[in-house]
Amino acid sequence: MTEYEMTARLGTVISTDKGPNVLEFSFVLEGGPKEIIARRGEFVSVVTDNGIVIARVQDLLRTNRYYQHAEAVREYQSRGEPLRAIFPTDRWQYTIAKTRVLGLWVENRTARPYFAVSPGAVVRRIDEDTLSAFLKLDNKEGLHLGNLAYHNLEFTPSINRLLSKHLAILAMSGAGKSYFISVLLEEIISRKKEQGRLSVVVVDVHGEYTYLKDIKPKDLGLSDNEFQVEHIRASHIQIPVQSLAAETISSLVADMSSIQVRDLRRVISEMRGTMKDGYTLADIVTHVRENETISKNTREALIGWLINLDDTRLFGKSSVPDVKSIVKPGKITLIDLSDFISLKKKQIVVAHLASELLYLRRRNEIPPVLLILEEAHQFCPESRHELALPKSRIETIAREGRKFHALLCLISQRPVKLSTTVLSQCSNQAILRCTNPYDLEHIGRSSEGIDRSSLDAITTLEIGEALFVGETVSVPTFVKIRQRKYEPDGLALSLTEAVKKADK
Ligand SMILES: Nc1ncnc2c1ncn2[C@@H]1O[C@H](COP(=O)(O)OP(=O)(O)OP(=O)(O)O)[C@@H](O)[C@H]1O
Ligand SMILES: [Mg+2]
Numbered sequence: 001m002t003e004y005e006m007t008a009r010l011g012t013v014i015s016t017d018k019g020p021n022v023l024e025f026s027f028v029l030e031g032g033p034k035e036i037i038a039r040r041g042e043f044v045s046v047v048t049d050n051g052i053v054i055a056r057v058q059d060l061l062r063t064n065r066y067y068q069h070a071e072a073v074r075e076y077q078s079r080g081e082p083l084r085a086i087f088p089t090d091r092w093q094y095t096i097a098k099t100r101v102l103g104l105w106v107e108n109r110t111a112r113p114y115f116a117v118s119p120g121a122v123v124r125r126i127d128e129d130t131l132s133a134f135l136k137l138d139n140k141e142g143l144h145l146g147n148l149a150y151h152n153l154e155f156t157p158s159i160n161r162l163l164s165k166h167l168a169i170l171a172m173s174g175a176g177k178s179y180f181i182s183v184l185l186e187e188i189i190s191r192k193k194e195q196g197r198l199s200v201v202v203v204d205v206h207g208e209y210t211y212l213k214d215i216k217p218k219d220l221g222l223s224d225n226e227f228q229v230e231h232i233r234a235s236h237i238q239i240p241v242q243s244l245a246a247e248t249i250s251s252l253v254a255d256m257s258s259i260q261v262r263d264l265r266r267v268i269s270e271m272r273g274t275m276k277d278g279y280t281l282a283d284i285v286t287h288v289r290e291n292e293t294i295s296k297n298t299r300e301a302l303i304g305w306l307i308n309l310d311d312t313r314l315f316g317k318s319s320v321p322d323v324k325s326i327v328k329p330g331k332i333t334l335i336d337l338s339d340f341i342s343l344k345k346k347q348i349v350v351a352h353l354a355s356e357l358l359y360l361r362r363r364n365e366i367p368p369v370l371l372i373l374e375e376a377h378q379f380c381p382e383s384r385h386e387l388a389l390p391k392s393r394i395e396t397i398a399r400e401g402r403k404f405h406a407l408l409c410l411i412s413q414r415p416v417k418l419s420t421t422v423l424s425q426c427s428n429q430a431i432l433r434c435t436n437p438y439d440l441e442h443i444g445r446s447s448e449g450i451d452r453s454s455l456d457a458i459t460t461l462e463i464g465e466a467l468f469v470g471e472t473v474s475v476p477t478f479v480k481i482r483q484r485k486y487e488p489d490g491l492a493l494s495l496t497e498a499v500k501k502a503d504k
Contacts, residue, residue, distance in 0.1 A: 136157075199330065199333075277317070
């Protein structure tokens, strides 16, 4: 007997109207009538001469002959004598597990299933090494993000599989998206140079990740110089005015006419020629004011817009911080937008960052970079009515970035509101608990790998449980995200705690 054949038996394949066929089979569970030895969602296996058939339990059905006839049940009910008092009903209860075949494992490789298992075949628990290899996990160099539901197996996707083709994290509020990001960042930051270190820029809308900079490197098993987290407040960011074309300025203010854009373009191109050291918005205002060739109305309108833009205090002569200096291998840079109330200001910063990252990465002036964007629907919404400056840049990264390793990780609690162009470019999705039917339908439509039964299971996920679909794993997989190694101080208070604290 091989080691595999000794793995625990779960049951025996039965012959039904529908199967076994290539994609489905059912089996009767072993064990006592009330024992639960296989659970919905669990992976199981059938060893055959042509390889190991790997399947997943889709549903469990309990039957009992004694209770098949409603009339008989009713009869004993009215007599006041439960059936089980008279007959050995328990002995006749058994469970049928319905499974869906996921693949065939032959000579350490996946093959497409091409035959049906035989009725009478033994169904076994899957052995963890086979499952890990089948799912394409990497238990040496992979990122340890959690554990597989129902199996004693760490979920360790490789960085290539998880991140190289953009990742979307979708779930309702409070489901554990940001917590998952913290775990992901812990894993990325703990990587050694020889494993390959990614640089990460996090757009931290609520300032939730600031605590990362307080981690003591040794808590993550790192030396002081291996640990690099930089926290940048958005209010300290300065976007160089020189980088703004007339069209960009026009997209920052609504309703600029094409004639006005053309006049502004002329002014800017003159200034670019003469003011090599950079200039401010106030300088443009002066030039517009002095330019007699522009009509008085246009001048006034342009000046008004430019002054408004200057009031955001986001623009200056030079770029602060220098994007080249914040994107370094193994470094995490937190762009903390929590100071800003205005959505427009947040959008301006994200648009600037996205275009800089794309531009510099294209020219290979910065290392491969992952841009993590919380509240992604605010920056690349589906709706055309919502003005969103960064949308076109993010869509460009989504479409073209993977070729030169400018990668996206988008997080959203309203998938319906997120641009479908962007969502469909995310080859990987981690979906946590989500109960809104519109969002679920949208997720189902935008993600190819997801079947009806997985979609239904999303509503039943607990906080911190995720379904991974796409290239990360070979088949959709449910994962319990692990605990953080490092907990921020002053965790969010519950309502009662906050009320008590305020009432002291
Ligand atoms: N994997 C996990 N293990 C333990 N606790 C978790 C896990 N995931 C989430 N939680 C708990 O749930 C809380 C909410 O999670 P989180 O802040 O990540 O939600 P979210 O999806 O980002 O919500 P929002 O959309 O409102 O930002 C966390 O503060 C934490 O207490
Ligand atoms: Mg969050």
